[in-house]
Structure formats: structure tokens, C-alpha cells
Amino acid sequence: MFGKNINKKLKDNDYRLTGQRTAILEVMMDNQGRHLSAEEVLVQAREKQPNIGIATVYRTLEKLAAIDILYKSMFNDDKYRYELNDDHNEHHHHHIVCLACGKIAELEDDLLCSLEGQLETQGFEVVDHELKFFVYCPECREKSKRVSP
Amino acid sequence: MFGKNINKKLKDNDYRLTGQRTAILEVMMDNQGRHLSAEEVLVQAREKQPNIGIATVYRTLEKLAAIDILYKSMFNDDKYRYELNDDHNEHHHHHIVCLACGKIAELEDDLLCSLEGQLETQGFEVVDHELKFFVYCPECREKSKRVSP
DNA sequence: TATATATTGATAATCATTATCATCCCCATT
DNA sequence: AATGGGGATGATAATGATTATCAATATATA
Numbered sequence: 001m002f003g004k005n006i007n008k009k010l011k012d013n014d015y016r017l018t019g020q021r022t023a024i025l026e027v028m029m030d031n032q033g034r035h036l037s038a039e040e041v042l043v044q045a046r047e048k049q050p051n052i053g054i055a056t057v058y059r060t061l062e063k064l065a066a067i068d069i070l071y072k073s074m075f076n077d078d079k080y081r082y083e084l085n086d087d088h089n090e091h092h093h094h095h096i097v098c099l100a101c102g103k104i105a106e107l108e109d110d111l112l113c114s115l116e117g118q119l120e121t122q123g124f125e126v127v128d129h130e131l132k133f134f135v136y137c138p139e140c141r142e143k144s145k146r147v148s149p
Numbered sequence: 150m151f152g153k154n155i156n157k158k159l160k161d162n163d164y165r166l167t168g169q170r171t172a173i174l175e176v177m178m179d180n181q182g183r184h185l186s187a188e189e190v191l192v193q194a195r196e197k198q199p200n201i202g203i204a205t206v207y208r209t210l211e212k213l214a215a216i217d218i219l220y221k222s223m224f225n226d227d228k229y230r231y232e233l234n235d236d237h238n239e240h241h242h243h244h245i246v247c248l249a250c251g252k253i254a255e256l257e258d259d260l261l262c263s264l265e266g267q268l269e270t271q272g273f274e275v276v277d278h279e280l281k282f283f284v285y286c287p288e289c290r291e292k293s294k295r296v297s298p
Numbered sequence: 299t300a301t302a303t304a305t306t307g308a309t310a311a312t313c314a315t316t317a318t319c320a321t322c323c324c325c326a327t328t
Numbered sequence: 329a330a331t332g333g334g335g336a337t338g339a340t341a342a343t344g345a346t347t348a349t350c351a352a353t354a355t356a357t358a
């Protein structure tokens with residue numbers, strides 16, 4: 001119903017698909033590539049399940065992140081955000097955060113394998129990594145050029 | 150009094166060095182390489198300035214991070230932590246976080262310049278980056294081997 | 299269908315952080 | 329040395345995100 005990988009994870013973890021959880025998963029799929037806060041998920045989920053409560057949203061997001069269907073992280077506004085884990089970027093999250101407009105871009109390729117290999121040589125077991133670049137994006141640089149010449 | 154670079158930053162930013170601020174800076178220097186929460190700073194600062202309050206600690210840490218004397222980040226426990234910015238790693242923070250014991254190691258070298266260069270070619274202005282590896286450290290792997298063989 | 303178990307929603311509780319505000323301290327000027 | 333003013337401080341209230349609680353519901357299985 002949600003794609004082979006997601007369904008497998010749900011089944012492997014014995015996770016009952018209630019109406020509320022379905023709504024939340026649908027919201028996350030509708031927003032592939034975006035990073036939603038619990039509050040934002042609530043608003044959209046209510047369009048599908050009008051009585052859903054914020055507690056259920058938090059519980060569900062937390063659980064879906066625990067079984068790797070979602071990825072949870074925080075940028076610069078003190079609230080956790082969740083994104084759908086596609087099968088490629090799972091465990092490899094690279095975010096490019098604009099310090100001016102907050103837009104988040106993704107870095108597609110993965111040049112970090114060699115670094116991970118190095119750590120494993122040193123005895124670490126690498127489970128995940130997260131790399132954030134804080135930037136001014138081309139649009140914001142352009143805008144600020146216009147404002148203060 | 151605190152090293153050439155720190156003094157310059159303080160002076161450039163017209164930042165008055167009160168007893169409380171001195172105490173906090175001393176605490177951060179006493180804990181070079183460690184990542185302290187506001188609460189932890191408070192406890193140690195009170196040994197030097199018994200009446201210092203938590204609000205002052207937050208204000209001071211925030212300000213010292215704003216002028217790049219400290220670096221602020223969050224790991225897996227929902228509270229901000231601060232570390233002294235040494236002159237080499239400033240704007241390049243690489244942390245290796247053990248998922249079992251929470252110990253934080255640092256990755257010294259910087260293999261990310263080429264990635265940054267790539268982004269700059271694409272029109273981004275890279276201000277900072279942060280890379281976290283989530284691992285099981287050698288000690289914890291050893292321990293867990295002993296527990297469940 | 300009955301019963302055990304999981305899930306939900308409302309709401310209270312928690313916890314880190316921020317805002318407020320009266321007081322204090324430090325420096326410059328008289 | 330006294331005075332005045334603006335920043336700094338500490339106590340504490342307020343905020344806001346997240347978590348815990350608990351009674352009510354829904355679901356699965358016997």
C-alpha cells in the first residue's frame with residue numbers, strides 16, 4: 001500500500017496500520033523531500049482524519065523514525081522535523097541549510113564512505129551520519145546584493 | 150588574559166568582561182574539548198561566582214557563541230551544548246557520537262573542502278558545516294560482546 | 299460474541315530556554 | 329568624591345516543544 005520497503009518495515013515491526021497512522025504516512029508521502037514539524041503534520045493529517053490529536057502525531061512520528069521509515073533531525077528552529085526516508089539516502093542525510101531563508105536542499109552524492117571506512121578501521125561501528133552545510137543560497141545572495149549595493 | 154584570539158573577539162565586539170563572564174569563560178577553558186550544557190556550566194561557574202544565575206549563563210553562552218568564541222550544537226539529549234572554539238576547528242565541527250555511552254570524539258582532519266568547493270561552484274556561500282557520525286565506540290562494542298556473546 | 303490488548307485524544311506535566319523587571323554595578327562626568 | 333546613566337544581573341514568570349497520564353475506544357483473537 002505504501003511501497004514495498006515501507007510495508008516490509010511496518011510488518012517486520014508488527015506495527016498496526018490504524019486510520020491515524022495511515023493519514024500521517026500519507027502526509028509524509030505527499031511531502032516527499034520536505035522536512036515537516038509535528039505541528040505541520042498535524043494540520044495536514046487533520047484534513048484526512050479530523051479528530052487526530054497532537055499526541056498521536058508525536059507518537060507516530062517517533063515510532064516511524066525508530067523503524068527508519070522517517071528520519072528525524074533538527075535545523076535552526078528548535079523543533080524536530082521529519083522527512084520520508086527514501087531507500088537511497090537512508091542513514092545518509094546531507095542537508096544544505098540557507099541561513100537567510102531557511103530553505104533546505106539536499107546533497108545527493110555520498111563522498112563520505114572513505115571517512116566511514118577510516119573510522120571503522122579505528123574500531124568504531126558507524127551506524128549513521130549527518131552532515132549539514134550552513135550557507136547563503138544563490139537566491140538570497142542575489143537578493144542581498146540588490147538591497148545593499 | 151584569555152589568549153590573543155579570544156581577547157580580540159571580545160574587544161571587537163565591545164563585550165565587557167564582568168566577573169560572571171570571566172567565570173564562564175574560565176569554565177569553558179577548563180573544559181577544553183568537552184561539550185557542556187548550560188546547567189553544567191552553571192555548576193562549575195558557581196564555584197567561582199557563587200551567586201551567578203542560570204539566566205546569566207544562558208545569556209553569556211549565547212553571546213559568546215554569537216561572536217564565535219564558543220560553538221553551540223545539540224547531540225541526542227535535547228539540550229544545547231557549548232564548546233570552546235579553538236582557532237583550528239572554528240566553523241568545522243566534526244563529532245563522533247557513541248550511541249551507547251554518548252561519548253563524543255572529534256574528527257581532526259578535514260576532508261570536506263572539496264565538497265565545499267563544489268557547493269561554491271553551484272553559487273552557495275558556505276558559512277559553516279557540521280558533520281556527525283553516530284557510532285558504537287570500540288569500548289562499547291567490546292562491552293556488548295561480553296554481555297551477549 | 300467476549301475479552302485481552304493496543305491505540306487514541308484530551309490534557310496535565312516536564313524541561314530547556316527566553317522574557318521581564320527591579321536592582322545592582324561600573325564608568326564617565328562634574 | 330558624589331552623581332547619573334546604561335548595561336548587566338538574578339529571581340522568577342512565561343513560553344513552547346515534547347512527553348506522560350489516563351479514561352475511553354477500537355481491534356484482534358479466542
